[in-house]
Amino acid sequence: MLELAIGIIxxxxxxxxxxxxxxxxxxxIGEGNAVAAACEAIGRQPESKSDVTSTMLMGCxxxxxxxxxxxxxxxLLIFVAPRIFVSILMETIGR
Amino acid sequence: xxxLKNDPRVIDALLILGMILPIAVGAxxxxxxxxxxxxxxxxxxxxFFTLPFPLGGLPITETQVNQWLVMISxxxxxxxxxxxxxxxxxxxxxxxxxxxxxxxxxxxKGNMGDYFEDFAPFIGAVLGLSAFxxxxxxxxxxxxxxxxxxxxxxxxxxxILITYYKMKCxxxxxxxxxxxxxxxxxxxxxxxxxxTPVSMAFRxxxxxxxxxxxxxxxxxxxxxxxxLVLGWLPGFLGQIPLFRIGLxxxxxxxxxxxxxxxxxxxxxxxTMLYVAGGFPAEEYFKRQKQKAKKAxxxxxxxxxxxx
Numbered sequence: 001m002l003e004l005a006i007g008i009i010x011x012x013x014x015x016x017x018x019x020x021x022x023x024x025x026x027x028x029i030g031e032g033n034a035v036a037a038a039c040e041a042i043g044r045q046p047e048s049k050s051d052v053t054s055t056m057l058m059g060c061x062x063x064x065x066x067x068x069x070x071x072x073x074x075x076l077l078i079f080v081a082p083r084i085f086v087s088i089l090m091e092t093i094g095r
Numbered sequence: 096x097x098x099l100k101n102d103p104r105v106i107d108a109l110l111i112l113g114m115i116l117p118i119a120v121g122a123x124x125x126x127x128x129x130x131x132x133x134x135x136x137x138x139x140x141x142x143f144f145t146l147p148f149p150l151g152g153l154p155i156t157e158t159q160v161n162q163w164l165v166m167i168s169x170x171x172x173x174x175x176x177x178x179x180x181x182x183x184x185x186x187x188x189x190x191x192x193x194x195x196x197x198x199x200x201x202x203x204k205g206n207m208g209d210y211f212e213d214f215a216p217f218i219g220a221v222l223g224l225s226a227f228x229x230x231x232x233x234x235x236x237x238x239x240x241x242x243x244x245x246x247x248x249x250x251x252x253x254x255i256l257i258t259y260y261k262m263k264c265x266x267x268x269x270x271x272x273x274x275x276x277x278x279x280x281x282x283x284x285x286x287x288x289x290x291t292p293v294s295m296a297f298r299x300x301x302x303x304x305x306x307x308x309x310x311x312x313x314x315x316x317x318x319x320x321x322x323l324v325l326g327w328l329p330g331f332l333g334q335i336p337l338f339r340i341g342l343x344x345x346x347x348x349x350x351x352x353x354x355x356x357x358x359x360x361x362x363x364x365x366t367m368l369y370v371a372g373g374f375p376a377e378e379y380f381k382r383q384k385q386k387a388k389k390a391x392x393x394x395x396x397x398x399x400x401x402x
Contacts, residue, residue, distance in 0.1 A: 061361040065294050068301030075304070079137070 023070030113171035229355025306350035
């Protein structure tokens with residue numbers, strides 16, 4: 001029974017990590033839009049390439065933040081959470 | 096012996112040794128103290144030992160050691176670049192040093208305005224420390240920036256700076272800035288105030304860590320692929336890690352070099368933007384002018400009395 005419980009905990013942690021990374025869609029679309037707009041701007045004004053590029057990288061990094069939050073949650077779920085949950089389980093059943 | 100001491104080349108060699116030695120010490124510590132992992136393993140910072148401390152133990156981790164090594168190495172880089180400065184530069188390194196200083200000052204002036212000119216050394220330090228910490232992963236050592244504690248510490252430092260410059264017009268003006276544009280948005284403003292350091296810390300940490308994790312996963316995947324392709328060959332021929340030769344380096348150009356330098360640039364850039372954006376410039380200069388007027392009035396009245 002205990003093995004089953006621990007197995008469920010581990011499986012759910014892995015599933016949760018995978019689900020958390022769905023958030024990768026958002027930054028992907030956002031950064032794609034930003035880069036597309038930057039390409040258009042460079043096409044219109046090739047002389048402002050360096051300015052546009054640095055601003056675009058800046059915006060990309062800010063747009064990436066939500067994806068990185070998801071990444072941090074996923075990493076916590078894979079590497080940190082199972083141990084904590086299992087120890088909580090052990091405490092509750094008194095072992 | 097005396098001649099050897101004054102030879103500039105000897106001092107240069109010593110300074111270069113000072114740049115490389117910390118990295119070598121870090122590598123030696125890693126080889127000697129950290130048990131080798133079976134295959135490729137993704138772990139956090141290794142704890143070398145725990146110092147006894149009144150409030151629980153103070154663990155001395157790989158992160159702290161590597162951070163100090165990077166700082167010592169950077170110190171020697173700076174000493175090397177700025178040695179023997181002349182008003183008419185005759186060495187390449189002086190050109191490089193001047194270029195770095197000029198570019199940093201230009202960046203700071205362009206993004207923060209004239210009032211924050213003195214920020215250039217701080218921004219340069221943040222850029223250099225962050226970039227070199229991330230680039231440490233090129234030597235196979237644990238990059239300090241892939242530990243949340245380091246980036247969180249920097250973010251808290253930046254948060255203190257932002258708050259200090261927001262308070263330049265007095266604490267009342269600072270508190271009033273939360274009630275804008277409408278007072279009932281104050282809780283949201285408070286949350287967004289605290290979200291700034293959190294997002295800065297997580298952004299830097301997440302980017303470097305994800306690079307490390309993906310590099311490790313890639314190494315495992317390429318190992319599997321080469322075993323799949325060459326595994327049927329007899330003897331040691333089947334063990335050749337064909338796809339691990341050189342291929343990870345290509346990805347490392349993006350994940351280690353590009354990502355590390357970009358994150359350093361972005362951290363410095365956000366620091367500049369937040370500090371300059373939080374500073375109530377108009378109000379501050381208005382008050383300064385009023386103060387100056389009052390002071391000049393006072394002195395003129397005093398002068399009249401004296402006359």
